[in-house]
Amino acid sequence: MGGIVLSNGAVMSADEIRRAIVRIxxxxxxxxxxxxxxxxxxxxTRGVPLAERLAAAIREFEGETxxxxxxxxxxxxxxxxxxxxxxxxxxxELPQDIAGKRLVLVDDVLYTGRSIxxxxxxxxxxxxxxxxxxxVLVDRGHRELPIRADFVGxxxxxxxxxxxxxxxxxxxxxDQVIVTERRD
Amino acid sequence: MSKLLIQxxxxxxxxxxxxxxxxxxxxxxxxxxxxxxxxxxGAEILDGSGLIVSPGFVDIHxxxxxxxxxxxxxxxxxxxxxxxxxxxxxCCMPNTDPVIDTRAxxxxxxxxxxxxxxxxxxxxxxxxxxxxxxxxxxxxDLAEAGCIAFSDDGAPVADGAxxxxxxxxxxxxxxxxxxxxxxxxxxxxxxxxxxxxxxxLGLQGQPAAAEETAVARDIAVAAETDLPLHxxxxxxxxxxxxxxxxxxxxxxxxxxxxxxHLTLTHEAVAFSQNGSNGNATLLYDTxxxxxxxxxxxxxxxxxxxxxxxxxxxxxxTDHAPHADYEKACEFDEAVFGISGLETAFGLCMTLxxxxxxxxxxxxxxLTAGPVRAxxxxxxxxxxxxxxxGLPAGQAGAPGDIVLIDPEAEWTxxxxxxxxxxxxxxxxxxxxxxxxxxxxxxGEVVWAEEKVPA
Amino acid sequence: xxxxxxxxxxxxxxxxxxxxxxxxxxxDATSERLVPETNWTRRHLLDVDDFTSAEIELxxxxxxxxxxxxxxxxxRVPALRGTTIVTLFYEASTRTRASxxxxxxxxxxxxxxxxxxxxxxxxxxxLLDTVRTIQAIGADVCVLRHHASGAxxxxxxxxxxxxxxxxxxxxxxxxxxxxxxYTLRSELGDxxxxxxxxVGDIAxxxxxxxxxxxxxxxxxxxxxxGPPTLMxxxxxxxxxxxxxxxxxxxxxxxxxxIAIEGADAVMALRLQRERQSxxxxxxxxxxxxxxxxxxxxxxxxxxxxxxxxPGPINEGVEISTEVAxxxxxxxxxxxxxxxxxxxxxxxxxxxxxxx
Numbered sequence: 001m002g003g004i005v006l007s008n009g010a011v012m013s014a015d016e017i018r019r020a021i022v023r024i025x026x027x028x029x030x031x032x033x034x035x036x037x038x039x040x041x042x043x044x045t046r047g048v049p050l051a052e053r054l055a056a057a058i059r060e061f062e063g064e065t066x067x068x069x070x071x072x073x074x075x076x077x078x079x080x081x082x083x084x085x086x087x088x089x090x091x092x093e094l095p096q097d098i099a100g101k102r103l104v105l106v107d108d109v110l111y112t113g114r115s116i117x118x119x120x121x122x123x124x125x126x127x128x129x130x131x132x133x134x135x136v137l138v139d140r141g142h143r144e145l146p147i148r149a150d151f152v153g154x155x156x157x158x159x160x161x162x163x164x165x166x167x168x169x170x171x172x173x174x175d176q177v178i179v180t181e182r183r184d
Numbered sequence: 185m186s187k188l189l190i191q192x193x194x195x196x197x198x199x200x201x202x203x204x205x206x207x208x209x210x211x212x213x214x215x216x217x218x219x220x221x222x223x224x225x226g227a228e229i230l231d232g233s234g235l236i237v238s239p240g241f242v243d244i245h246x247x248x249x250x251x252x253x254x255x256x257x258x259x260x261x262x263x264x265x266x267x268x269x270x271x272x273x274x275c276c277m278p279n280t281d282p283v284i285d286t287r288a289x290x291x292x293x294x295x296x297x298x299x300x301x302x303x304x305x306x307x308x309x310x311x312x313x314x315x316x317x318x319x320x321x322x323x324x325d326l327a328e329a330g331c332i333a334f335s336d337d338g339a340p341v342a343d344g345a346x347x348x349x350x351x352x353x354x355x356x357x358x359x360x361x362x363x364x365x366x367x368x369x370x371x372x373x374x375x376x377x378x379x380x381x382x383x384x385l386g387l388q389g390q391p392a393a394a395e396e397t398a399v400a401r402d403i404a405v406a407a408e409t410d411l412p413l414h415x416x417x418x419x420x421x422x423x424x425x426x427x428x429x430x431x432x433x434x435x436x437x438x439x440x441x442x443x444x445h446l447t448l449t450h451e452a453v454a455f456s457q458n459g460s461n462g463n464a465t466l467l468y469d470t471x472x473x474x475x476x477x478x479x480x481x482x483x484x485x486x487x488x489x490x491x492x493x494x495x496x497x498x499x500x501t502d503h504a505p506h507a508d509y510e511k512a513c514e515f516d517e518a519v520f521g522i523s524g525l526e527t528a529f530g531l532c533m534t535l536x537x538x539x540x541x542x543x544x545x546x547x548x549x550l551t552a553g554p555v556r557a558x559x560x561x562x563x564x565x566x567x568x569x570x571x572x573g574l575p576a577g578q579a580g581a582p583g584d585i586v587l588i589d590p591e592a593e594w595t596x597x598x599x600x601x602x603x604x605x606x607x608x609x610x611x612x613x614x615x616x617x618x619x620x621x622x623x624x625x626g627e628v629v630w631a632e633e634k635v636p637a
Numbered sequence: 638x639x640x641x642x643x644x645x646x647x648x649x650x651x652x653x654x655x656x657x658x659x660x661x662x663x664x665d666a667t668s669e670r671l672v673p674e675t676n677w678t679r680r681h682l683l684d685v686d687d688f689t690s691a692e693i694e695l696x697x698x699x700x701x702x703x704x705x706x707x708x709x710x711x712x713r714v715p716a717l718r719g720t721t722i723v724t725l726f727y728e729a730s731t732r733t734r735a736s737x738x739x740x741x742x743x744x745x746x747x748x749x750x751x752x753x754x755x756x757x758x759x760x761x762x763x764l765l766d767t768v769r770t771i772q773a774i775g776a777d778v779c780v781l782r783h784h785a786s787g788a789x790x791x792x793x794x795x796x797x798x799x800x801x802x803x804x805x806x807x808x809x810x811x812x813x814x815x816x817x818x819y820t821l822r823s824e825l826g827d828x829x830x831x832x833x834x835x836v837g838d839i840a841x842x843x844x845x846x847x848x849x850x851x852x853x854x855x856x857x858x859x860x861x862x863g864p865p866t867l868m869x870x871x872x873x874x875x876x877x878x879x880x881x882x883x884x885x886x887x888x889x890x891x892x893x894x895i896a897i898e899g900a901d902a903v904m905a906l907r908l909q910r911e912r913q914s915x916x917x918x919x920x921x922x923x924x925x926x927x928x929x930x931x932x933x934x935x936x937x938x939x940x941x942x943x944x945x946x947p948g949p950i951n952e953g954v955e956i957s958t959e960v961a962x963x964x965x966x967x968x969x970x971x972x973x974x975x976x977x978x979x980x981x982x983x984x985x986x987x988x989x990x991x992x
Contacts, residue, residue: 072702073746075716075984077875088695089984158713380871380882386786386808386846389870455883465683512765514785576883630796 011156012177017137021050022154024135025057027151034060034112037130039101041069043119044090048109049170050137054106058122069094071105076118092122099127104151108166113147136175140164187211188626190585193232197239198544199552199569200207207587208237208570213626214473215570215580230628232587235620236543240272240303241550242568244558245337245416245440245500246525248274250307251292252281257604259293260300265503267302267630269525269621270550272584273567274303274503278310279338285310285321290329302629304584306332306563311350311361312536317342318354318383320350327357332563334491337416338624340398342368343365344405351411351578362414362448365398366476367422375516377450377477385454385466387515390477392420397488399423403430403437412436414557417502419445419476421486428495438557440500441487443531444522444609450478452609453515472609476503488512488540491549498554499546501528505605523605527596529588531610533617536590543590566616583626592618658877675974677989681800682982684809686850686885697819699981706743707977717746720987725751725767725775726803727783727843732972733803733812734950737780741906749776768792777987781805786843807841813947814847816978817856820971821902829856834896834938835956836928837906838867844947845906849885859887862896863906863928866917879905884990886889893928900938904945905930905956921954929956935965943967 012020031039035058042051047071055066074089105119116134123132135151140158158164158179165178188210195206195218202218209217209227229552243266249257257265259276265276276293284293290307309331313319315338323334334354341363342346349577351361376382376387390610399415401424405415418424418439429435452472472478490496504521511518527551535541555561555568566574566581573580596613598606622629648943685693687722706712721743722761728834732751735788741748749768764783771779778783778799782790786806793800804810821828839845841862852859872889873883890896897903908924930944944956944966952958 072704074988075706075714077716089699089702093705121715125709125714129881259715327722378870380884383869383871386806386843388807465681465687465790465793466787468790509763513763514783514788514791516785 009178011179012138012154014175016154017175017177020137021053022039022057024151024153026061028054028104028133028135029058029062031150035064035066037101038104039067039069039095039098040104040106041071041094041103041123042082043107043115044070044072046171047106048072048166050108051106051117054104054135056176058143067095071119071122073115073118073122076122078114078118081161084099092126094126097127098123098124101129103129103132104135105132106135108137108168109164110134110139110147111142111151111153111164113143113145117145138164185212185226186581186626187225188230188398188628189222189227189622190230190232190237190587190623191224193235193587194239195237195570196544196547197551198548198604199205199239199555200571203571205542208232210531210583210585210623211579212591213583214578215566215572217572218570219475230621234589236547236588236590237258237507238586238588239551239568239570239581240586240624241270241529241623242273242275242554243501243503243525243559244275244333244498244554244560245442246274246276246503247521248276249504249505250296251282251289255507255604258300259296259305260302260504261303261602261604262379262505263297263301263303264630265523265525265601266275267622267624268528268602268619269501269527270586270588270622271501271525272303272582272586272622272624272629273306273307273560273564274525275332277308277335277337278320279315282595283310283315283346284331285309285315285326287325287329290326290331294330296471297351303624304564304582306330306560307337308333308362310334311336312346315339317346319339320346320353321463323350323359324357327354328358331359332560333362333414333558334341335364335416336593337362337364340364340366340368344401347402348409349391350404351405351409351413355411356524358562359577360412360414362416362558363398363402365395365402365418367394367397368607370394370397372585374477375473377479379450379480381450381454385468385515390475392422392479392483395420395476396422396426399426402628403427403435405439406430407433410436411504412438412559415439416430417442417445417476417491417500419479419487422481424486424490424495426581428493431495438497439495440498440554440557441496442492442500442502443524443528444474444478445476446484446487446499446596447531447534448472448478448609449481449484458493466545468515469609470513470515470612471522471607473515473518473520474502474522492541492545497549498559499528499532499549500554501525501604503538503603504607506607507604511607521605521607522609523601523603523607525603526601526609527610527615529619530594530596530615530617533615537616550628583623585623586619586623587623588617589620590617592616594618617618671923677985679895679989681789681801681987682811682986683789683793683800683848685811685847685854686809688851689852690854690856691841693815693818693851696978696981696985698821700815700819700977700987702935703857703977703980703984704974705791706980707973712743713745714743716984717741717744720746720777721775722746722748722778722780722863722983723751723774724748724780724803725782727788728804730782730804732975734780735784736972736975737801737803740976743976744980746983747775757763760857764788764792765794767797768796770841772797779982791910801982801986804843806843807846808843809847810843811847811851812975812979812982813844815853815982816971816975817848817945817947818851818905819974819978820945820967821852821943823970823974824964824967825901828852830858831901832858832860832899833902833904834860834862834900835904835906836862836893836906836930838912839863839906840867840869840870841909841912842906844937848904849887853885853887854868859885860900861887861889862891862893864918864924865891869910892928893934894937897934897937898944901942902945903930903938905948907949908951908955910951925954929953929955930960931957932963935960941965945971948972
């Protein structure tokens with residue numbers, strides 16, 4: 001993390017993350033009038049554990065199991081050479097055919113919208129879902145494409161050169177969201 | 185009367201046993217005196233202080249490519265390269281186009297050398313017509329025209345009977361046959377030494393036995409005829425051992441080794457010599473493609489040892505210049521050969537620096553050794569020495585002198601070669617030991633700018 | 638011809654039962670290695686001789702993702718849209734070229750095939766002139782197959798585009814080695830500690846050379862087996878010799894019945910028929926009597942040990958018909974995996990982080 005300093009510490013605590021997930025889970029079920037034909041698709045990397053947590057929450061209060069898939073958008077990105085980071089890609093794994101399903105795409109942070117654009121392209125290559133909704137833990141603004149989230153954990157206003165880091169138990173050992181200021 | 189006085193250098197002439205600080209006076213192109221306080225009256229003066237002053241080097245194995253392959257080298261460029269490398273005599277191989285197998289071609293070479301050459305050129309005639317290995321060339325006629333030895337170099341004399349007959353016929357003129365020792369069947373089209381590096385690179389290897397069986401056969405033929413035979417570019421330990429044994433038996437066998445076979449191994453084909461090969465890929469360095477191929481470190485050690493002991497008589501460059509495009513291609517398709525005249529001395533000096541060879545021995549193997557190996561004093565009395573008076577009644581040896589700075593460091597820059605052939609695996613290498621000036625027939629034919637007084 | 642091969646391979650990929658549908662999510666699998674650790678730092682793929690096991694595994698993991706793409710009804714993604722791949726083949730090879738061509742097309746790249754027979758190559762145009770032409774066209778990658786060992790290295794030194802070695806002389810065939818490793822990993826799980834026997838004409842085989850590096854890097858025990866006339870010099874040393882000499886740590890065994898004992902996998906190489914005429918073999922009969930991978934010999938390997946072959950097979954010479962078409966043959970999987978591995982390599986070279 002060279003060149004990055006913590007500014008104001010965690011902007012979401014573990015409890016806030018937990019509550020946001022439970023709330024989004026309720027909203028998803030409410031908006032879709034139940035869970036039939038519903039499928040959650042987590043975007044690698046951190047969207048996948050978030051989708052699993054949403055599914056677990058839904059199972060808790062609805063008593064029904066919702067399918068969870070994992071989507072890798074590496075092959076659909078248009079910003080990779082610039083980013084130059086995530087070279088590793090994994091197979092996308094979808095539990096069933098997505099044709100006719102109501103999909104909820106799950107990601108950790110919504111920023112420019114380019115990843116979501118790539119994810120939509122990727123999903124459509126698998127078939128024609130009835131609808132696609134978007135759930136994110138954090139919306140930090142600065143959209144570059146006409147894309148908005150249907151379910152948002154927390155809106156966090158940021159500067160363009162801030163970094164928003166979502167850390168999760170499953171990948172990072174603990175739950176929190178941090179905003180750091182990039183310093184060159 | 186032209187006079188040249190070289191003052192204050194360390195005169196080192198292993199041939200006559202001189203090794204002292206002295207002046208050397210050349211008069212009318214011949215050595216006239218060695219001593220202190222020689223009269224500088226009317227003489228051009230070269231300051232030799234701090235330098236080694238030795239007889240000009242004699243290269244008994246070079247390819248000048250002229251006639252026919254002037255795009256690779258000409259007698260003019262080749263002898264310019266020789267002068268820069270300290271060589272005042274170059275014996276040129278007959279694998280030209282046309283082959284040097286007739287009087288006319290010999291005369292062409294001598295005439296062109298006379299007109300455009302910077303140093304002495306002594307042609308080697310072909311053993312067989314067209315170097316085809318079938319019919320003997322007219323060896324006596326070639327000798328009369330000026331050839332000083334015979335060879336089909338580039339190819340071995342595959343037919344042992346032909347080799348024997350060539351030696352017998354050459355003896356009429358008192359000349360020596362030179363054989364390129366390679367059994368074509370065993371060599372099997374190999375493009376480098378057969379060993380772990382050829383396995384590493386997936387290149388067809390040429391086993392050491394290809395050279396060794398040919399050396400053994402040649403020695404057997406020499407033993408039967410008791411006629412002199414010179415073995416070109418010896419490169420393996422077993423070949424060296426065969427030569428050693430033959431000499432112990434008193435056979436008239438002589439041998440040469442190239443500077444590259446004394447210093448480089450087959451690893452030069454694959455890996456950078458600069459050590460910083462980090463994540464670099466394999467070289468497939470076509471400039472290290474040469475025949476016989478660069479061998480193992482053990483072979484190199486054996487050649488150095490044999491040179492030191494005198495089992496190998498001479499260092500010969502096997503200067504083989506080629507056009508860039510003949511090397512800028514796939515390894516299999518690249519031609520064999522290293523452009524060696526201008527790097528020979530500096531490269532051999534690495535052996536002096538490492539303590540494997542002393543300087544007088546190195547000079548001997550570049551001067552008196554090669555002259556003895558081919559009996560060249562018959563053609564040029566006093567060649568390769570600084571003798572003052574010769575039995576033939578001549579005033580002294582040819583005024584061929586090289587001035588050497590053994591401590592000077594320099595970097596090999598092929599693009600600055602005088603030779604048209606920039607094909608060397610040494611590009612970028614720093615060498616220590618440099619030819620500062622070359623005097624041929626009493627005239628300075630090459631000098632670093634600062635040296636002439 | 639290329640078109641036919643393309644279609645065949647597409648349908649085979651799509652009909653592989655295991656890959657028919659996107660695989661269900663394994664909850665345990667998502668938490669492992671969520672954050673990528675290995676970066677791709679190579680401009681060219683010339684051989685796998687200096688690859689770390691982590692780099693090889695990055696290719697194989699990426700191949701998993703490519704297999705998933707190939708299994709779709711419409712196997713096409715835009716990952717390499719806008720890039721140009723030139724395949725330059727100085728040797729005929731239907732399958733390798735078709736495999737690369739399909740790999741490029743699935744990833745959305747433009748693929749131009751230059752065959753030696755139909756280009757100025759046959760008019761004596763020098764390799765480096767051809768390299769300059771390909772550069773001028775604006776190619777991003779050149780997939781080069783050449784009869785001379787080292788040709789891709791020479792091309793790579795002179796080019797601004799990336800070079801993938803699709804087989805050079807007797808030297809290397811890195812994508813074949815990677816697809817073999819992928820196939821073995823899919824079959825055996827971890828390759829570490831597994832005994833893999835490579836049988837045949839080792840001396841002239843670029844497949845064998847690259848496989849030695851790749852498999853030993855992954856920790857396999859590699860045993861080479863073939864007649865002494867077809868074994869390259871310098872390989873039969875101890876491990877320390879191999880290190881000193883920059884050769885892979887392999888073992889040589891001339892008796893196939895001994896070599897194959899307890900093997901986890903057997904890889905047979907194609908025997909070029911001209912080896913007989915060049916005096917390296919008395920006859921094909923003599924060769925197959927001693928070195929053919931057949932049912933009887935395979936029984937001495939571990940139960941179920943798979944058999945690989947880079948193709949095309951001389952049935953009844955290096956491998957018996959029953960084994961070539963038997964249950965333990967992975968030859969078809971190799972072909973399918975070949976496309977996916979080449980996709981992975983193209984993707985990593987063009988989209989990986991550059992040094």
